[in-house]
Amino acid sequence: MDGLRLNIPPARANGNLPKRAEPYARLAVIGMGSWGTALATVAATAGCDTRLWGRREALADAIRTAGENVDHLPGIKLPATLKATSDLSEALDGAEAVLLVTPSHTLRDVARAMRPWLPEGIPIALCCKGIERGTGYLLSHVVEEELPGHPVGAISGPTFAHETALGHPTAATVAFNFRHHDRIAPERAPAARLALTMQTQAFRPYVSDDLVGVEVGGAVKNVIAIACGMMTGAGFAENTRAALITRGMDEMKVLAEALGGKRETVTGLSGAGDLTLTCSSSTSRNMSLGTQLGKGIPRAECFGGKATVVEGEVNAVSVVDLARRVGVEMPICEAVHAILYESAPLSETFQALWSRPIEGEPRALDITLHPHEGDPA
Structure with a gap:
């Protein structure tokens, strides 16, 4: 995006030179619906130790035994390395980053429930979309209220869960606000590290510093x-x-x-x-x-x-x-x-x-044309 220039150099033998961006080793995906399962599939396929959480133990058990999410992505075999659980503390144990993939209207409650189990500073990426009813808050603001001390971003794009889980070529944006030290050492920025964590031969992430625009x-x-x-x-x-x-x-x-x-x-x-x-x-x-x-x-x-x-x-x-x-x-x-x-x-x-009044399409063209009196609306 405009204003964001990332140049992450490859690893060099000289330890004083900038290092390659490192993907996260363990990821927690909170939300066992179709999109949460698809994203967990992508992360596990990319080689990340991935834990998928949902409220229903019966569904988590079905994923463990049958290797598929029979309720939301039936017929799609999930990676054998993907671990499903209904225990939130188990899902978050050791996680280096979290994907929040719950419906927007339950986001605040789920984020609050995570608080006892999530060490400070762990990045959180929202994979649900919306604006909180009543407050008018973007969902990142909701999470920041419930889980202060965590970088909050989003993953968003033209992504149907079924196609993503099947490995169809898919692209998405990983957006976090870039702080001063993220620009000095972009290889350590949550957006860069999470993009590398999620990259596979089929799933292509792009990096953005405009979280508001993405949300x-x-x-x-x-x-x-x-x-x-x-x-x-x-x-x-x-x-x-x-x-x-x-x-x-x-x-x-x-x-x-x-x-x-x-x-x-x-x-x-x-x-x-x-x-x-x-x-x-x-x-x-x-x-x-x-x-x-x-x-x-x-x-x-x-x-x-x-x-x-x-x-x-x-x-x-x-x-x-x-x-x-x-x-x-x-x-x-x-x-x-x-x-x-x-x-x-x-x-x-x-x-x-x-039938609204005619307007100029470029913003610079300030024009409004109303119908003449008696003209059909």
């Missing part, structure tokens, strides 16, 4: 995906989805910049990449929910009536609340929020979105 992209893209699904379900096609993706990316940029992030981060893997993937496949629960709602299926009957957590549905509240607090306009997210929580009719809400 905003991950939270907003889920809401935009619901919008794309709604319009797809209502019978619209490629033009509409392309417009929503592009203007949704602009909403990401505006919010990221307002919170201190970089607009250009949103054009990377954690922004444009993740947004494009999530808005283009029914594999995404966010896209799927929107599609069902767009077809007129009541929310209670979506997913066959099965209770299904959809992060964008939760994020629609927190993203819009935060945007209003910091004074930025996010009309697509506002439209999704109105349909989900204010009983706004889908067709009329999107028609109003398309």
